[in-house]
Structures are given as structure tokens and as C-alpha cells.
Amino acid sequence: xxxxxxxxxxxxxxxxxxxxxxxxxxxxxxxxxxxxxxxxxxxxxxxxxxxxxxxxxxxxxxxxxxxxxxxxxxxxxxxxxxxxxxxxxxxxxxxxxxxxxxxxxxxxxxxxxxxxxxxxxxxxxxxxxxxxxxxxxxxxxxxxxxxxxxxxxxxxxxxxxxxxxxxxxxxxxxxxxxxxxxxxxxxxxxxxxxxxxxxxxxxxxxxxxxxxxxxxxxxxxxxxxxxxxxxxxxxxxxxxxxxxxxxxxx
Amino acid sequence: xxxxxxxxxxxxxxxxxxxxxxxxxxxxxxxxxxxxxxxxxxxxxxxxxxxxxxxxxxxxxxxxxxxxxxxxxxxxxxxxxxxxxxxxxxxxxxxxxxxxxxxxxxxxxxxxxxxxxxxxxxxxxxxxxxxxxxxxxxxxxxxxxxxxxxxxxxxxxxxxxxxxxxxxxxxxxxxxxxxxxxxxxxxxxxxxxxxxxxxxxxxxxxxxxxxxxxxxxxxxxxxxxxxxxxxxxxxxxxxxxxxxxxxxxxxxxxxxxxxxxxxxxxxxxxxxxxxxxxxxxxxxxxxxxxxxxxxxxxxxxxxxxxxxxxxxxxxxxxxxxxxxxxxxxxxxxxxxxxxxxxxxxxxxxxxxxxxxxxxxxxxxxxxxxxxxxxxxxxx
Numbered sequence: 001x002x003x004x005x006x007x008x009x010x011x012x013x014x015x016x017x018x019x020x021x022x023x024x025x026x027x028x029x030x031x032x033x034x035x036x037x038x039x040x041x042x043x044x045x046x047x048x049x050x051x052x053x054x055x056x057x058x059x060x061x062x063x064x065x066x067x068x069x070x071x072x073x074x075x076x077x078x079x080x081x082x083x084x085x086x087x088x089x090x091x092x093x094x095x096x097x098x099x100x101x102x103x104x105x106x107x108x109x110x111x112x113x114x115x116x117x118x119x120x121x122x123x124x125x126x127x128x129x130x131x132x133x134x135x136x137x138x139x140x141x142x143x144x145x146x147x148x149x150x151x152x153x154x155x156x157x158x159x160x161x162x163x164x165x166x167x168x169x170x171x172x173x174x175x176x177x178x179x180x181x182x183x184x185x186x187x188x189x190x191x192x193x194x195x196x197x198x199x200x201x202x203x204x205x206x207x208x209x210x211x212x213x214x215x216x217x218x219x220x221x222x223x224x225x226x227x228x229x230x231x232x233x234x235x236x237x238x239x240x241x242x243x244x245x246x247x248x249x250x
Numbered sequence: 251x252x253x254x255x256x257x258x259x260x261x262x263x264x265x266x267x268x269x270x271x272x273x274x275x276x277x278x279x280x281x282x283x284x285x286x287x288x289x290x291x292x293x294x295x296x297x298x299x300x301x302x303x304x305x306x307x308x309x310x311x312x313x314x315x316x317x318x319x320x321x322x323x324x325x326x327x328x329x330x331x332x333x334x335x336x337x338x339x340x341x342x343x344x345x346x347x348x349x350x351x352x353x354x355x356x357x358x359x360x361x362x363x364x365x366x367x368x369x370x371x372x373x374x375x376x377x378x379x380x381x382x383x384x385x386x387x388x389x390x391x392x393x394x395x396x397x398x399x400x401x402x403x404x405x406x407x408x409x410x411x412x413x414x415x416x417x418x419x420x421x422x423x424x425x426x427x428x429x430x431x432x433x434x435x436x437x438x439x440x441x442x443x444x445x446x447x448x449x450x451x452x453x454x455x456x457x458x459x460x461x462x463x464x465x466x467x468x469x470x471x472x473x474x475x476x477x478x479x480x481x482x483x484x485x486x487x488x489x490x491x492x493x494x495x496x497x498x499x500x501x502x503x504x505x506x507x508x509x510x511x512x513x514x515x516x517x518x519x520x521x522x523x524x525x526x527x528x529x530x531x532x533x534x535x536x537x538x539x540x541x542x543x544x545x546x547x548x549x550x551x552x553x554x555x556x557x558x559x560x561x562x563x564x565x566x567x568x569x570x571x572x573x574x575x576x577x578x579x580x581x582x583x584x585x586x587x588x589x590x591x592x593x594x595x596x597x598x599x600x601x602x603x604x605x606x607x608x609x610x611x612x613x614x615x616x617x618x619x620x621x622x623x624x625x626x627x628x629x
Contacts, residue, residue: 104261
């Protein structure tokens, strides 16, 4: 089987509502979406179109209101709460817009958190995290606290945290939104180089058009639906125009 | 994950120190006030505890506490001696004469007149001289605090004279009995002399001190004495508790201490609880990130309880250390002698701090447990 074309995530008619009665809001209105192993899939669209809700449902952080989402051919919504947590711990990595690093932990300790959560001993976990940080060019900042790191460095630590336990799916929410162009580009390069793997899928939520050339596939989302999907080799994807897309730097 | 919990806790230095200070302050206040409260109440019966020879005190049926005496008839002593099971019974006089020094300084004193023959109830802890010298005419043993009160700034010295109700007496010993409830000098003398130091009444016998025969229980003998004489008989311990109960019921002491203790508990619960709650609320996003990564709710509960236990333990230890230092310092002062940090107070305070931290943890846990891990995706 060619793993590069196997779906890591497959969503069918996925719906998600918030609230009830007259205050009910339909955020996802029947999403069909796929993310393939070995690919860097971008989920793009204007603010409020449901991108973040979609990856929250994919990650099992929110329950869907209808339809189905399968991760590695498993419907995790049928799992018990504990099974879902364990599944997430083993199979998922996260990169957030605001990094969400623990301010009291050093870069290496932050990167080691998923291993510590899985019960790996502290020393072994931190050593492994250091080796990942070294690959991401953070060798000289291993024992630095997040407050002493630049935005790009913090995002690299977050990336190390997402990679350290070798998950099969990495979900990135606006990983470059808080970074300048050069730093964002460098983070995306590191993501593409280190995260993309034949046995892993990477989903990046963004509306930063400057980094679209890194994508293997782009799913365009609008008003709670996937309206268009492009799949091609990296650097060949046409950059779409969104009303609120971050303008390219001159 | 424990080390992450501890690093999260200590990473926010201001809140961490604030929590520790709050708990330490609360601990200090609680241990301080409860120990002083217990010490002050214990003083109400200190003269009873100081009489180690006798086990039973016999008094007028209406006597409720040590200071409240109504003289018994001299024949009551004989009647008590006639009760089966009494090994011996002796008389004790308690009066409050004014003691005056040669240079005119005076103070109301507690005068205990001991049985002339046996000197039962004499102070056993002597700093200077011997209680046996009470057999000398016109002699008294005075406690150190009383001596310092009447002869301020002067060295402890035997042979000095005092005037008690126009009677000149000589100090033949300086004792160190438990501090009385009121800061009056405590003087021991013989019964036959003590009765002359106060205004003469028809009867003078304040108490009869009784020693049961071997094998006779003090409580049982009390019942017999009461049945046969119509007097009130209490064991030393019962009589001390009578005094404590009387002061609890009839004075403002429990209210005053109770207010302070209540304030300490409220301050502890509110400030420590709120600070810990705020600490958790400000770290909600961090907890969300940890939750999203795959940490179970049970593990999060463990992390929060560890944080609470850590600040609770450090704060409690510091507060207990401060209270220990406080009592160590003040136990050497005359006015506060005998007030010590009691283990019951430490245990009670420890239980209160556990309650405070559990309360604070529950507030915090609620927020963390209902937290949607998806919160981490919100910018």
C-alpha cells in the first residue's frame, strides 16, 4: 500500500453546532475533508469560517453534532473519554498560534511535556526533547525559559513539543500568524522538513498566504464548508486571495 | 508531571510567595491564639495543679471555681476525715491580702495557708530557699513574678520583709509555681498565719485537701465525701476543668479569642483560597494545553492537589516555626511565662490548613475539570 496517499483524517458530512434554540450557531455545515499521510495539508479560509472548530473536532477536543470523522480509520468519538485522551496523547501533536508553552519550564522541558504525560522519566524525556530541539536549531537555547525566547524560537519549541513523541498526526493552528514573514517562513520550512513523514499527516490551519507554497494540499473553507480542495506538489499551488488574508510583504 | 506542577507553582514567584505568606500568617495566628487561649484558661486552675500531694479538693457545695471560696466550718475537716477511703485530709486557706513593701509598693496577692503540720500544697519548684522554712514564724514563700512585681529591678534575695494586714513577714523562699490567672503575687504560708493576713471571719477554712487510701479511686471517694458530708468534692483535674468552664461561661475571654481565631480562619480561607484560585485561573490556558496533549483529569487533579499540598506544607511549617519562636521568646517573660505552643493547637491548625487548601483546590479544580481543551486553539 502506498502510505503517501492513505487518509489519516477523513471527515464526512461533519457538522458542529454551538448553543441551542434561537442562539444556536452552525459552525460546521457538512464538512467533507481528507488529510493524507505524508502530506502537509493546509486548511485555509477567512476568519470565522470554522477552521479551528474543524481541527478541534478532528483532534477529539470537541464532539461533533453530526456526520463522522475518522482518524487512521477509527471513529474516536466512539471512544470513552479516557481512551480518547490516551489516543490523543499517543497519536496527536499540536502547534498553536500563541505557542502555549509553560512559562516556568525551560525550552527542553516544554518540548518534553508529551513524553512526561506518557509517563517517560524526566531525564530521558528531556534528553529526547533536547535532541529534537537540536534538529530544529535550538541547541543553544535548551535551558532558556520561554520569556527569554523570541516568537520564532518559541514556535520552534512548540514544534519540538509536537514532534517529540512521534505522533501520526500534527495539527497546527495559525503557526505563523504571530511571526514576521522571515521567521514564519523559517518555521514553516522546519515544519515541512521535520514533520512531514510518510507515516504522518500534518494539517496546518492558516490564512497566511505567504506560506502556501509549502502545502501539498490546500482545503479551502468558507461558511462552515470545504468549498475547494487543491492537491499538487509543493510550490505549485496558486495563492488564493482572501479578504482578510495577511498581505504579502513588499 | 509532578515536577511540572511544582515548576508551574514556583514559576509565578509573586503568587507562590503570597500563598506561602498567607498560609504562614494564618498558621501563626491560629497557633498563637489557640495556644494563648489554652494557656490563659489553664492558668485559672494553676494553683490547683500546683498542689501535687492531694488528689481531691473538698469545698462548699456552691463553689464553682478556685477564686470563689466560701469558708467551711472547722468541723467539716473532721467529717471528711471520717469518710471511708480517706488516707488523710488537711486544711487549706486561700485569701487575698494586700502585700506592702517597706518603700510603700503594694499589690493584692494570692495567699495560700498550708496545713501547719504537713505543709501539704507547698510549692515544689523553688528558685531560692526551701519551702520547709515555712515552719519558721512569720515566714512566706513568694513566687518570682510576685517578687519582681513588689521589688522591681532588685535581685532575688531571701530575708526581705513584707507587710500583710499589719503583720510583718519574712521571705524565706522564692518559688516558681505555674502562673495564676491574674498577675498577683502567689504567697505560701502556714494556715495558722495565713488566716491572720486577711480580715478575720467567723470561719476560715477554704478547702480541705484529701488523699485517698491506696486502691481507692479519687472519683469514687469524691462521691462518698459528697454523700456523707453534703460538701462538694472534686478531683484536682475535675476542679481545674470546673475553673476553665466557669471562665469560658462567665467571661468575654472565649469571645475575644474566638473572634481572632475566626478572623484568622476567614483570612486564611479567603485570601489563600482566592490567591490559589487566581493562580489556577491564570494558568487555565496552560492546563488546557496539557489537557489537549493528553493528560487525564485525574492527573490534573493530582497536579493541583500537589501544588496545594506544597504551599500548604511550606506555609504551615513556616507559620509553626514563627509561632515556636514567638512562644520561646515570650515564655521567658514574667507576664507570659507558662504560655507554650501546645501540640493540640498545632494539630488543630494543621487540620484547618488542610481544610483551607482543600477548599482552595476544589474551587480551582472545578475550573480545570470543566475546561474544554479546545480553549488552547483560541488566540
